[in-house]
Amino acid sequence: MDKDVFAPKPESPMGPWDVVVIGSGPSGLTAAIYTTRGAASTLIFGGEVWGGQLMLTTMVDNFPGFPEGILGPELMEKMKKQAERFGAEFVGVNVDSIDVTKKPFEIKSGGKTYLARSVIVATGAETVWLDAPGIKKLIGKGISSCAPCDAPFFRGKKVAVVGGGDSAMEEASVLTKYASEVTLIHRRDEFKASAAMQEKVKNDPKVKIMWNSEVIEAIGETKLEKLVIKNNETGETAEVPFDGLFIAIGHKPTSDIFARQIERDERGYILKKTWHSGTSTRGIFVAGDVTDKHFRQAVVSTGMGCMAAMEALEYLEEDK
Secondary structure: OOOOOOOOOOOOOOOOEEEEEEOOOHHHHHHHHHHHHOOOOEEEEOOOOOOHHHHHOOEEOOOOOOOOOEEHHHHHHHHHHHHHHOOOEEEOOOOOEEEOOOOOEEEEEOOEEEEEEEEEEOOOEEEOOOOOOOOHHHEOOOEEOOHHHHHHHHOOOEEEEEOOOHHHHHHHHHHOOOOOEEEEEOOOOOOOOOHHHHHHHHOOOOEEEEOOEEEEEEEOOOOOOEEEEEEOOOOOEEEEEOOEEEEOOOEEEOOHHHOOOOOEOOOOOEOOOOOOOEOOOOOEEEOHHHOOOOOOOHHHHHHHHHHHHHHHHHHHHHHO
């Protein structure tokens, strides 16, 4: 396609739009780049807080094309500008509801109704953070939820992982390749992770385990310096120095507005009903962490956004 050909806009800002993308993380913005380049009018509901979890990160070193790394917010701003360059319309509002029983689909936001011939759901998933003083202040400053993303920053450092499931074991396992010491902090006296995952970390000489313990505060001004840890059996607290804290107590897919509209699993992840991106509702596609419960990587989400967009374009062609 010629670089000066841009996606057309509908006669009304309310639509019907060829594609409405709900979400503005890597998957949603990638999808919009592809749909606009496919000459499909595209509206992005970016949300009041746009950009996804990369907006909470500092340096991103594992996204292809940036050999020196790039700040998470800067990467998202570049993706947004690229989508807008090819004609995508971006609105920084949340979607309140969607009605999939009507064609075009009806999407309500801020008291207005928008029409969409197809929809790409890319609303992502939210990390379940610890509800303790200092945690949110230090996210990206020593506190993370993604060891594959941030472990290299803690080479030779002392780090902690909070959690007891498979995700916590995986985080700890990745961190042992870089950190000098990894402490697993768990509020109970046994893990719920699979036996194989438990054995892997328990047999690693770099891993220490603090049973029946909780992080009740994170301390540090510009970076994490120490954690206040409470022993649930004795009630005693102690300040322990740590360079990093990785929280692995779960993720919550941002999918509540799609309840009873699109099929989800018991945890709220939207289910794919075709090999690529199709959902239980024809004409609605899904990409990114709202359906991906395993990888949760920006580069994976961008690939899924591409697939969803290409499938949406095929659908629009067939639907003519």
